[in-house]
Amino acid sequence: MEQQQLNTEITAGAGELKSQYLEYKTFTEYPIFDADQHLTEGEDCYTRHIEDKYKDRTLRVVVEGGKTLFKFDGNARESDGHHGKVPHPGSLKELLKGIKKGSGEAGTYQWMEPDPAFADADLRLEQLDKQNIEACMLYSTGIGLLAEHVLTDDDLFYASSWSYLRWLEEEWGFARADRMFVAPIFSMRDVDRTCQQLDYFFERGGKVVAMVPGPAYGRSPGDPYFDRIWGRINDAHATVSYHINEAPPGYKAGRSREWGEEENPTFFTQSAWQWYWAYGDVPAQETFSQLIYGNVFSRFPNLKIVSAEHGCEWIPLFVRKLDKMRGMGRNGRWIGGQLPERPSKIFKRHFRVVPFWEDDMADVIDKVGPEVLLGGSDFPHSEGLAFPSQLVDHLDMLDASAQKLVMRDNGLALIGRS
Numbered sequence: 001m002e003q004q005q006l007n008t009e010i011t012a013g014a015g016e017l018k019s020q021y022l023e024y025k026t027f028t029e030y031p032i033f034d035a036d037q038h039l040t041e042g043e044d045c046y047t048r049h050i051e052d053k054y055k056d057r058t059l060r061v062v063v064e065g066g067k068t069l070f071k072f073d074g075n076a077r078e079s080d081g082h083h084g085k086v087p088h089p090g091s092l093k094e095l096l097k098g099i100k101k102g103s104g105e106a107g108t109y110q111w112m113e114p115d116p117a118f119a120d121a122d123l124r125l126e127q128l129d130k131q132n133i134e135a136c137m138l139y140s141t142g143i144g145l146l147a148e149h150v151l152t153d154d155d156l157f158y159a160s161s162w163s164y165l166r167w168l169e170e171e172w173g174f175a176r177a178d179r180m181f182v183a184p185i186f187s188m189r190d191v192d193r194t195c196q197q198l199d200y201f202f203e204r205g206g207k208v209v210a211m212v213p214g215p216a217y218g219r220s221p222g223d224p225y226f227d228r229i230w231g232r233i234n235d236a237h238a239t240v241s242y243h244i245n246e247a248p249p250g251y252k253a254g255r256s257r258e259w260g261e262e263e264n265p266t267f268f269t270q271s272a273w274q275w276y277w278a279y280g281d282v283p284a285q286e287t288f289s290q291l292i293y294g295n296v297f298s299r300f301p302n303l304k305i306v307s308a309e310h311g312c313e314w315i316p317l318f319v320r321k322l323d324k325m326r327g328m329g330r331n332g333r334w335i336g337g338q339l340p341e342r343p344s345k346i347f348k349r350h351f352r353v354v355p356f357w358e359d360d361m362a363d364v365i366d367k368v369g370p371e372v373l374l375g376g377s378d379f380p381h382s383e384g385l386a387f388p389s390q391l392v393d394h395l396d397m398l399d400a401s402a403q404k405l406v407m408r409d410n411g412l413a414l415i416g417r418s
């Protein structure tokens with residue numbers, strides 16, 4: 001099955017694209033569930049609905065000297081991207097293949113004019129049809145990911161996040177056409193105020209709650225202190241997704257300081273050590289183990305957790321050590337009470353993980369089964385797949401029915417469909 005628009009033409013050696021038109025191909029006969037897609041925010045996403053007293057302090061996009069800056073509360077952060085352009089979807093696939101094989105090639109991003117469907121909900125629905133996608137989880141991009149990390153004044157943060165939440169509802173909806181499930185980030189910094197936002201979200205059809213990995217402002221996210229947050233999510237039968245992101249303020253800076261690393265690099269200028277130990281799957285694993293060891297799932301059995309854009313190769317060692325350290329720590333503190341069963345069993349029941357297309361999935365599937373994996377493309381980002389259903393080509397260790405489980409059925413089950 002294949003559907004094609006105008007091919008994108010790449011300017012040789014320049015990393016620039018002559019056309020914004022994308023090619024569409026599908027690799028499955030059935031429509032898939034994509035657990036990792038992204039929308040592009042408008043520049044007014046934090047200012048449209050905010051109180052006047054916060055308008056000059058909240059996040060804004062400002063262009064100065066040809067550079068795009070994110071300004072907030074008297075500070076500024078330069079965007080890593082090219083002003084007015086975006087990386088072409090899937091354009092780093094070959095580079096990542098080289099990295100996987102140990103290649104030292106530097107590689108470059110390929111930049112293009114934004115496709116209007118990246119920022120328009122109705123056009124995005126049409127794009128899902130062309131991609132053979134039945135439903136997807138849709139995450140923030142760029143400025144939409146920053147508030148939790150740069151707005152350290154709680155009143156400013158909640159005024160800003162309320163504005164962003166209302167902007168998302170107005171522009172995208174939280175479950176548009178029962179196909180696009182938008183996942184705003186909810187903070188754990190203030191239980192009362194976050195519960196108010198969750199109530200608003202669920203009353204308007206929201207089904208996927210995004211959170212940032214890492215410690216919860218001096219506590220474990222599994223601490224019963226947060227049970228009102230988990231209880232609302234549990235009662236709504238919603239899914240919590242930990243998409244790759246910065247941990248809360250101070251996490252990366254503190255770790256980096258202790259090892260002599262730059263404390264606040266941008267996304268693209270992080271060192272290799274920071275990519276490994278202060279970003280990505282390490283804070284995610286810390287978070288997941290805290291939820292399991294905190295006995296959250298005994299208190300809230302409906303909870304399902306998604307790990308998106310952390311890959312899956314960490315899983316076999318993670319579940320083995322979860323079980324071993326439960327025994328080693330048997331005489332230690334158990335904030336939610338001792339576990340009623342093996343941590344690895346809890347993980348298999350309550351967690352779903354989106355693999356990187358380049359991951360070696362055979363060992364993962366051998367250890368935890370295909371039920372834990374969840375197809376996701378990272379579209380339209382360059383690091384992912386230009387054709388979301390092409391992930392099936394990397395699941396050749398599975399038979400057709402198990403491939404469909406990963407590509408479609410596991411995801412639909414999270415949103416209450418089959």
